[in-house]
Amino acid sequence: MQDIDIADLKRISELIHQKYNYDFRNYAMSSFKRRVLRIMELKKLTVDTLLKKLTDTPVFINEFLDELTVNVTEMFRDPSFWRVMREEIIPAIMLNHKQFKIWHAGCSSGEEVLTMCIMLKEMGILQDVTLIATDLDVNILERAKTATYPIKNMELNEKNYIRFQGSASSLKDYYREENGNAIFNRELFANVSFRKHDLVLGEIFNKFDLVLCRNVMIYFNQSLQNEVLKKFHESLFKYGYLAIGSKESLIWCDYANRFIVVNNEEKIYKKIKD
């Protein structure tokens, strides 16, 4: 396998920033390096030919982003998290709002938003919730919209669902099998709008009662995590909730004191100060 030094990684992120207005300059170095090396290997490129391709072939950028961003996820990831959502967080939101809004920031291939929709449907409130699912990568958004996953992924998803203790006997109640794929009932996505949005350079676009951004900020360095937390803070109504990944932490962020920890194990926070 080839190697790449930090100076070359910087040249790549500078070029992408200047030419395409995506900013990877504050991505965590170790994973950014692996992603770039992975693209070089997949596309049989060297540093020089990669730089040339990014310079000369603008259409290549979507493909590049699709491979650069990490699109590995699963339904009902951390079943205990979803039980807390169902039993504590969603009921707490509903105490004050009959209708509410959820943002899935960095939704990737859509497993998490689909999980949310199934849970809300089982709670009988799917029709009362507006969901916005965003990602930087337009290709992955198109895939997410189809609510279609390889059947081989369903074993893990099903295991998680059983540990979540959903009200259906199996996730099979929500999908049909076709050509090696699980195709989920599209009505689950009736209230979901999928949109391209860049967490790093994008503007605040709405206010939410709940924001989920699990295992996305781990790809950012601390200063970028800090900036993105400010955006989440601004995108939340007062007393709205923020959920991050189970091994992520906000404690070193400037805005951490504007949130309280609602559930430390599942990393769920509540905005208490504007």
Place this chain on the structure above:
Amino acid sequence: MNKYNLNNSFKAVVIGGSAGSFQGMVKILSQLPKGFPLPIIMCLHRLKHVRNGFVEALSIKSVVQVTEPHDKENIKKGGVYLAPANYHMSVELGHYFALSTEEMVNNSRPAIDITLSTCGFVYKEKLIGILLSGANRDGAQGMRAIHEKGGLTIVQEPTECMIDTMPKAALAATKIDHVLRVDQIVEFFKELDKQYR
């Protein structure tokens, strides 16, 4: 006596293991000299969807508390860290951890190759890499990366391993400085500790 020809220039120890490594790891941690000065960074294959229990099991007999670091957590001297379930664990140049949910590597997440090679990149010749028993080839490329950066490499004596695939793969992939039984690894840690007193 300085059997392993050690000095006090090392800054970290990284350990990988899989099937059959748990008992050895427990033994090493239970006989670790009190106040051992270097961080110990462990990446052990584990059930992907069981978040709790493993760190507790490792800690029971350990002289130090084992922790699963958060993303971007600083690496402390004397800290004992375990890669959390279902995340890859890297070390960054500023001596802190970075977690990721990237694709599995060698059918594993956490992958030993990722933890070992990022440690090698950061600590270079100041790193000791240890690979224990295991049933696949994860860790071999990581050991190679450690050796190429000038670090010291150790594998568990294959005849002692419950499953010797992992140390054998490392022996085939790169130069291994010491092939040791677990009791010798314990002794190695004691000798290493003395260099810092």
